[in-house]
Amino acid sequence: MAIRKWAIGLFLVLGAGLFTAILFVIGSRHDLFGTHVDYYTDFRDISGLPKGADVRVSGLEAGQVKDIQIPGSPASKFRLTLQVDAKTRGMIRTDSVVSIATEGIVGAKYVSIQEGSSKAPEAKDGATLPSKEPLDIGAVIEKGSALLSNVDSSINDVRGRLDVALGSVTRTVNHVDGLVEGVKPDILTMAGNASKITGTLNGIVADLNAGKGPAGLLLKDEETRRQLQATLSNVQQVSVNLKDVSARADEIVADVQSRDLALRVQATLNSVQDLSQRLDQAVSSALAPDEMGRDGASNIRETLSNLNRGTTNLAQDTEALKHEFFFRGFFKKRGFFDLEKLAPADYLKVCEREKACESRTWLDAASLFVSGVDGKEQLAEAGRVQIDSAVAPFLDTLQDDIVIVEGYCAAGTADQQYMTSRGRADLVHEYLETHFHLVHSDVGFVALRNKPPQGSGRKTWNGVAIVVFGEDQK
16 A cells, blocks of 8 residues: 555656656747737738747747738738747837748748837837738749840840841942942043043144144135034033033932941941940849859759759658657757758857767868869869769768768968858769759758867868768767
8 A cells, every 4th residue: 555655656746747847848948938928910921831930020039920810801811919028029119010031942931020210119019010921932033034035035136127227238338339330430431532522622723723734724614614613512512411420420429428328337336236235234234143142043043943952852851850850950959941051150069969970081172172264163073083982981871861061271361261161062062962862951061161170180171071970870
């Protein structure tokens, strides 16, 4: 009887302790025992936002979505109840805007509250805050594709019109040139003949005035004199006609020159060149590099690649949670759904307590990378061979392993070391993923500048290191 009472007492004590521990864990994670205020907001489209999603005030995790009220008609909106830590209410004003954001491209949805202006009054408990509808990534990509299509169509249309215009101008110039060249020999011949006739007549007139030669004798014959006068009149008329023909030829040449066909053709070509430059500037502006130095085409390709990866990862998440829950906990506890999001500080903390991080394959930058045409580093052929050799011992289980690529750079300032080490790790990370067909969510990279983790056996490094977590480390 005493044993039974002792067993019952022990069971009650253990049950109370377990219940207290559960309450402590839940309370510390969701802040159930803190002071909260409730706010409301309305959305026409919540974009898959679940109940219980995080609420962030200017990026600070401050609460969760307490309730989502479904509208009663298509004209109504979803009404969200936001439970927020009372400590942040001083940042929330009546003009604070509520929006729905996403972790990365296909990460978890959360509610973002932007801090209001200091001129607006503080939002009271139970106030309804203004909202901003979420951005549709698909619509943005569709508009970008439509813009590129319109630019391409415009360029093709302008090119066709220019071909027609230049063809017409060329035919006109050739026609005028042929006309002038065809008339020119006749004008020269007629001018030469007129000069000869004029010389002969001058000699005859001189003889007549002097009374010499046969011409002088002809003056005695009245009939001959009249005929000679008629001949001279005819010669004068021929001379006038020749002058008229010459004047008309000069007019044709002057007209060709006055039209400035050559200058007009050059002006047309200049306009075409200016239009081409403007179109090139418009396309260059649409595809200009962003604040991270990546151009528009790269961003579009990366967005489409991330969407493709995301759809694949969604189908594999449930299976990954079955056998990687405890191992992936230190990667996901801060909301990271992609190993590319690893922060160096968090990764170094993990390496302090994970024995698998003590074993890594070191690859030197001198033999791993070469400088490209644009001056940026890229993988050398010898470097690809080194990477293949580094993962060769794990090929049988590589599809089920977690691979982390650590990037290092020993030269330059701290920020230069960070950017260079990140670029090196990203190059090796991309090669592993594409060459060995690894799942995107199982390959990550982290930039550690020039300082390897403690216990790695090295104080500094310049290159990369590959760490493979197998099933025995999970």
